[in-house]
Amino acid sequence: MTNEGWADIRENLRTRVGKDNYITWIEPLKLSALDDGVASFAVPTTFFGDWVSRNFADQILHQLHRSGAAVERVEFVLERNAPALPKAAARKRAPEEKEVPGAPLDGRFTFDSFVVGKPNELAHAAARRVAEGGPVTFNPLFLYGGVGLGKTHLMHAVAHELQLRQPDLRVLYLSAEQFMYRFVQALRERQVMDFKELFRSVDVLMVDDVQFIAGKESTQEEFFHTFNALVDQNKQIIISADRAPGEIKGLEERIKSRLQCGLVVDLHPTDYELRLGILQQKAEFYHTQYRDLVIAPGVLEFLAHRISTNVRVLEGALTRLFAFASLVGREITLELTQDCLADILRASDRKVTIEEIQRKVAEHFNIRLSDMIGPKRVRTIARPRQIAMYLSKQLTSRSLPDIGRRFGGRDHTTIMHGVRKIEELMTADSQLSDDLQMLKRLLQG
Numbered sequence: 001m002t003n004e005g006w007a008d009i010r011e012n013l014r015t016r017v018g019k020d021n022y023i024t025w026i027e028p029l030k031l032s033a034l035d036d037g038v039a040s041f042a043v044p045t046t047f048f049g050d051w052v053s054r055n056f057a058d059q060i061l062h063q064l065h066r067s068g069a070a071v072e073r074v075e076f077v078l079e080r081n082a083p084a085l086p087k088a089a090a091r092k093r094a095p096e097e098k099e100v101p102g103a104p105l106d107g108r109f110t111f112d113s114f115v116v117g118k119p120n121e122l123a124h125a126a127a128r129r130v131a132e133g134g135p136v137t138f139n140p141l142f143l144y145g146g147v148g149l150g151k152t153h154l155m156h157a158v159a160h161e162l163q164l165r166q167p168d169l170r171v172l173y174l175s176a177e178q179f180m181y182r183f184v185q186a187l188r189e190r191q192v193m194d195f196k197e198l199f200r201s202v203d204v205l206m207v208d209d210v211q212f213i214a215g216k217e218s219t220q221e222e223f224f225h226t227f228n229a230l231v232d233q234n235k236q237i238i239i240s241a242d243r244a245p246g247e248i249k250g251l252e253e254r255i256k257s258r259l260q261c262g263l264v265v266d267l268h269p270t271d272y273e274l275r276l277g278i279l280q281q282k283a284e285f286y287h288t289q290y291r292d293l294v295i296a297p298g299v300l301e302f303l304a305h306r307i308s309t310n311v312r313v314l315e316g317a318l319t320r321l322f323a324f325a326s327l328v329g330r331e332i333t334l335e336l337t338q339d340c341l342a343d344i345l346r347a348s349d350r351k352v353t354i355e356e357i358q359r360k361v362a363e364h365f366n367i368r369l370s371d372m373i374g375p376k377r378v379r380t381i382a383r384p385r386q387i388a389m390y391l392s393k394q395l396t397s398r399s400l401p402d403i404g405r406r407f408g409g410r411d412h413t414t415i416m417h418g419v420r421k422i423e424e425l426m427t428a429d430s431q432l433s434d435d436l437q438m439l440k441r442l443l444q445g
């Protein structure tokens, strides 16, 4: 195989790893040798080689296999050490194949790089089961959870794994938005039959962020038929959304009920241990990149504690921290972390809302949420209401009139009275002060 042959194969990787990854990591690779089943690629730096090896080696190998090359292993060698490829090497043509035109998969989103903890263990186990590619046991697998909790990561991991285990499987991953876009395009170009045929011919269909089609009638209709056709053929479907099927407003009832037919699992917000695990994994990786950087004890723990919004923010913070520390050539201390990430840390300070406070307090005292804003004056209701007023003053930056408005339009003097009452009682009543401590802990995460 020549570098020209490699260039053809490389093109197939473009759709799999995404444009950005392709330009950064795949395009610069030069095939330098193909001997004894080992394909050697010349890379500009050791870090570059490490990264490509960790993230894309499997896919490169897979594509080489598909092209018919007799390769068992790929390796990445520094450019200056790399042997030159003989110019006259034979070239094998890639067999004609009908590709399933899905969205690109991110090569970094694999099961290996997914850290499992209590909040995501069920979703991970379900995704793993599907990735094994055995008989379809639950259809669809419906994954849901808040922003940046790993839904897309898990879906891509399933797709990678399936493609590795069963290269001939037609796996189609795309977002609901892309599904709609393609459908509209097919309508416009009068190619709806082709569209239907394509979507009904896949073995595994993955649709990310399905909430997007809520309220879009004809797209929903088409999605419904595609869904049914695939389920009828016993083809696996994986769907993700930001909330449970029943809670997606604007989604037709018949779709909601179909989506609930299989296994519905949620990714819970991360807990401290999971965040720390993710940070440790990423830091370990960065160490291979910035070998001289020292990270002081306690820094990762500090970040895991302070940044509880989502994993994407956590990752961004660590990337910035390592890049910054390597630029200034200093140890990553707590102080440097606080300086470098001041904006992220500020934005991540947990913001508690009055509604959340009312809900938690109502739950804690076993009263109705509506009583928080209602007129009842009996003590069993009035006292929790005052506690909620007190916590609203303490934990949010809202003014008294503003808090009053959220407590059923009460006057700011009523709120002030409530706050003072609790301050007074709290010094003498240890039960009350325990309740307050616990509620604060619950609310502040």
Ligand SMILES: Nc1ncnc2c1ncn2[C@@H]1O[C@H](COP(=O)(O)OP(=O)(O)OP(=O)(O)O)[C@@H](O)[C@H]1O
Residues within 6 Å of the ligand: 109, 113, 114, 115, 116, 120, 145, 146, 147, 148, 149, 150, 151, 152, 153, 154, 242, 278, 311, 312, 315
């Ligand atoms: N458990 C985990 N282990 C390692 N990385 C994770 C984990 N969970 C999330 N991430 C990382 O966090 C980032 C965001 O994850 P992902 O894109 O999968 O989120 P999402 O749930 O699809 O969010 P959105 O709803 O915004 O699309 C990714 O870089 C992903 O690799």
